[in-house]
Amino acid sequence: MEPRTYNMLFCGVGGQGVLKAAEICGLAALRAGYHVRKAEVHGMSQRGGSVESHLRFGAEVFSPLIPAGQADFVVSFDRIEGAKFQDALKPGGVHFNRYLPLLRKHGIDPRFENTFFLGVLSRFLPLAREVWLAALAQGFARAPDENRRIFLLGAETDLGDGT
Amino acid sequence: MNTHSHSEKLLLSGDEAVARGAWEAGVRVAAAYPGTPSTEILEALAPLPEVDAQWSVNEKVAYEVAYGAAIGGVRALTACKHVGLNVAMDPLMTSAYTGINAGFVVVVADDPGLHSSQNEQDTRWVGLYGKLPILEPSDPAEALEFTKLAFELSEQFDTPVLLRLTTRVAHSKQDVAVGMRVAGPHKAFRVDAAKYVMVPRHAGPRHAVVEARLAQLRDHAEQTPLNRVELRGRQLGFVTSGVSYLYVRELFPDASVLKLGFSYPFCDDKIRAFAAQVQALVVVEELDPFIETHLRALGLPLRAKHPSFQVGELRPEFIPAIVRGEEKQVKPFPARKPVLCPGCAHRAVFTVLRDLKLVVAGDIGCYTLGASPPLASVHTCLCMGSGFTIHEGFRRAHVHGDRVVGVLGDSTFVHSGITGLINAVYNRVKGVLLILDNGTTAMTGAQHHPATGKTIREEPTQKLVLEDLCRACGADHVDVVDAMDTGLFRRTLEQRLQDDALSVIIARSPCWQLVRTRHAPPEFRREQCQQCYECLEIDCPALSKAADGMIQIDPARCTGCNLCVDRCAYEALLPLRAEPDADSCPGTCG
Numbered sequence: 001m002e003p004r005t006y007n008m009l010f011c012g013v014g015g016q017g018v019l020k021a022a023e024i025c026g027l028a029a030l031r032a033g034y035h036v037r038k039a040e041v042h043g044m045s046q047r048g049g050s051v052e053s054h055l056r057f058g059a060e061v062f063s064p065l066i067p068a069g070q071a072d073f074v075v076s077f078d079r080i081e082g083a084k085f086q087d088a089l090k091p092g093g094v095h096f097n098r099y100l101p102l103l104r105k106h107g108i109d110p111r112f113e114n115t116f117f118l119g120v121l122s123r124f125l126p127l128a129r130e131v132w133l134a135a136l137a138q139g140f141a142r143a144p145d146e147n148r149r150i151f152l153l154g155a156e157t158d159l160g161d162g163t
Numbered sequence: 164m165n166t167h168s169h170s171e172k173l174l175l176s177g178d179e180a181v182a183r184g185a186w187e188a189g190v191r192v193a194a195a196y197p198g199t200p201s202t203e204i205l206e207a208l209a210p211l212p213e214v215d216a217q218w219s220v221n222e223k224v225a226y227e228v229a230y231g232a233a234i235g236g237v238r239a240l241t242a243c244k245h246v247g248l249n250v251a252m253d254p255l256m257t258s259a260y261t262g263i264n265a266g267f268v269v270v271v272a273d274d275p276g277l278h279s280s281q282n283e284q285d286t287r288w289v290g291l292y293g294k295l296p297i298l299e300p301s302d303p304a305e306a307l308e309f310t311k312l313a314f315e316l317s318e319q320f321d322t323p324v325l326l327r328l329t330t331r332v333a334h335s336k337q338d339v340a341v342g343m344r345v346a347g348p349h350k351a352f353r354v355d356a357a358k359y360v361m362v363p364r365h366a367g368p369r370h371a372v373v374e375a376r377l378a379q380l381r382d383h384a385e386q387t388p389l390n391r392v393e394l395r396g397r398q399l400g401f402v403t404s405g406v407s408y409l410y411v412r413e414l415f416p417d418a419s420v421l422k423l424g425f426s427y428p429f430c431d432d433k434i435r436a437f438a439a440q441v442q443a444l445v446v447v448e449e450l451d452p453f454i455e456t457h458l459r460a461l462g463l464p465l466r467a468k469h470p471s472f473q474v475g476e477l478r479p480e481f482i483p484a485i486v487r488g489e490e491k492q493v494k495p496f497p498a499r500k501p502v503l504c505p506g507c508a509h510r511a512v513f514t515v516l517r518d519l520k521l522v523v524a525g526d527i528g529c530y531t532l533g534a535s536p537p538l539a540s541v542h543t544c545l546c547m548g549s550g551f552t553i554h555e556g557f558r559r560a561h562v563h564g565d566r567v568v569g570v571l572g573d574s575t576f577v578h579s580g581i582t583g584l585i586n587a588v589y590n591r592v593k594g595v596l597l598i599l600d601n602g603t604t605a606m607t608g609a610q611h612h613p614a615t616g617k618t619i620r621e622e623p624t625q626k627l628v629l630e631d632l633c634r635a636c637g638a639d640h641v642d643v644v645d646a647m648d649t650g651l652f653r654r655t656l657e658q659r660l661q662d663d664a665l666s667v668i669i670a671r672s673p674c675w676q677l678v679r680t681r682h683a684p685p686e687f688r689r690e691q692c693q694q695c696y697e698c699l700e701i702d703c704p705a706l707s708k709a710a711d712g713m714i715q716i717d718p719a720r721c722t723g724c725n726l727c728v729d730r731c732a733y734e735a736l737l738p739l740r741a742e743p744d745a746d747s748c749p750g751t752c753g
Binding site for chain 1: 172174199200202203278279302330331334335336337338406409410412413414416478479480494496497498499500501502608719
């Protein structure tokens with residue numbers, strides 16, 4: 001287990017599966033034995049409004065919110081929402097706005113965009129493939145085969161940026 | 164929630180952890196009215212076979228049911244949001260006098276930052292005001308542990324115990340070690356009028372009991388490991404509680420901390436001893452200066468947040484500025500505004516109310532979203548149930564004549580609107596009261612209520628028929644219309660506004676989130692569009708102005724409700740329903 005803390009800020013618009021993506025990433029980290037914290041809000045803000053979920057894992061994590069400027073990844077499902085979190089990102093962090101074109105390139109159904117991006121995210125995190133697949137099966141009761149296929153597509157496709 | 168797991172870790176929210184802790188403590192009865200961020204507590208308890216869980220009509224009812232179960236002999240819990248506790252304040256204040264029998268835990272979830280609330284009140288003052296102990300967990304793991312402890316404290320000190328959460332505790336998740344359930348007590352109710360019958364000659368002596376108990380609780384606050392001194396570097400010593408503790412640990416990992424998990428009554432000796440061991444004492448707390456006020460009364464020199472931090476929630480990155488005593492600096496952060504869902508029947512109703520230029524007294528629910536432009540047709544939002552009563556006030560003010568309506572949702576009407584209707588009938592006010600009946604408590608995520616005919620466990624029950632109830636209350640007219648039929652709704656409303664009567668119109672159409680009916684989006688004919696943008700005035704998220712000034716329909720979001728079609732005077736939007744209407748002309752005759 002790596003001693004450092006990993007900070008992921010998932011963001012988008014209500015209905016895009018933002019919270020679900022963060023949940024599955026958290027379940028994967030939990031399965032790998034990490035201490036996990038996750039913060040988000042439910043209720044009024046979900047009615048088509050901005051949605052963000054903070055996910056952190058490591059050997060010991062305190063704040064459920066990622067302090068400003070410490071996100072390793074901004075996993076954005078919407079370009080405009082993602083752009084708002086530029087300041088959240090740590091220097092050298094990865095902003096998923098750069099991967100948004102891949103969704104169109106691969107013709108990803110909007111319902112599976114979160115699964116695809118989890119696949120992309122998995123390339124950067126110290127969590128084994130089988131841990132991800134188990135978390136995916138736990139998180140998505142429906143369409144297990146399609147979720148697995150799209151996750152693997154995200155995990156293995158050429159990202160076009162050398163990573 | 165898997166109750167069979169043993170000595171394993173689950174990823175639980177604070178709400179789920181409270182439910183798990185209550186279950187492990189042997190809770191038998193749990194009652195609540197939904198309210199963000201507390202709703203998921205009852206949702207997590209409802210499936211558990213050992214727990215008799217319910218959605219109550221409102222928070223006062225929930226409090227009394229759970230209190231009744233506790234004095235009736237089993238461990239019981241009620242849960243609400245901060246403003247929900249206001250509704251239950253009447254029983255709460257006197258239950259402090261009677262005490263309990265089996266353990267009684269009152270979970271209240273505050274919402275600093277107003278993620279989904281109408282105010283930012285700080286419930287810790289209720290402990291002071293009601294003379295009740297407060298436990299304040301920092302995260303889900305503590306929420307589970309503190310819930311179990313709360314039941315024990317409740318029985319040890321014969322008192323309701325407040326378990327105070329905030330949004331960042333209730334709605335954060337964490338890996339939590341779970342345990343197994345204990346049976347919990349089964350204590351017969353012993354008739355004891357001096358304890359349970361709060362008439363003046365009993366309540367006076369009970370007040371003395373409350374004061375004596377508070378002194379015992381103060382002693383306990385000194386002893387309990389929930390108030391924990393963590394000595395590290397002595398330069399800074401933080402006194403903090405709740406999620407603020409985690410922010411302090413994150414930003415000042417080498418500083419000393421006095422963490423108040425049992426945050427009322429205060430542990431004065433422990434606080435003084437801690438203060439003596441550090442060079443600078445810093446109080447970090449969200450919302451009101453609750454700890455700060457007490458520490459200042461103790462005469463302790465300290466640093467606390469600039470008053471500007473009393474507004475809004477704390478964030479970890481604020482802590483250094485708080486330590487330096489600086490004013491809050493927040494960059495404006497443009498959040499996308501929440502909006503009624505595509506296909507929502509409230510949109511149809513508010514479009515008509517706006518067109519008729521009515522003054523609309525509203526209250527709390529999804530339909531409060533009708534307040535934001537361009538609908539801008541909810542003009543008051545104060546508290547649950549207030550739509551009807553504020554309407555009456557407007558009528559009695561006689562300034563706006565009869566161009567006023569009161570609006571409530573179905574769940575809100577049952578929660579606290581019925582009394583307003585009866586009051587209007589009794590006091591002979593005229594006017595039009597609307598119940599927007601979407602068949603669920605929508606804003607909090609679709610919970611049942613008496614008029615849905617289902618319990619929290621989806622079991623059928625006697626269904627409250629709103630129109631029958633309104634007639635029984637004495638309304639002169641009760642109309643039930645399809646909320647999506649804007650023409651009929653408008654005609655009915657205009658008629659009733661003219662009548663010299665008290666009328667209730669129930670605008671009924673199921674919450675789109677429950678039915679998710681989809682039809683083909685309307686056809687947009689560019690050549691017909693005059694770019695008047697009247698269609699955008701319904702504030703539908705599926706409809707927007709394209710870069711070329713034309714209208715674009717997002718087919719992924721459009722539900723084909725055709726509300727926009729009705730707005731277009733130029734036939735640029737035409738209905739294109741996928742399924743032909745069975746009764747219509749087949750269109751084969753040319």
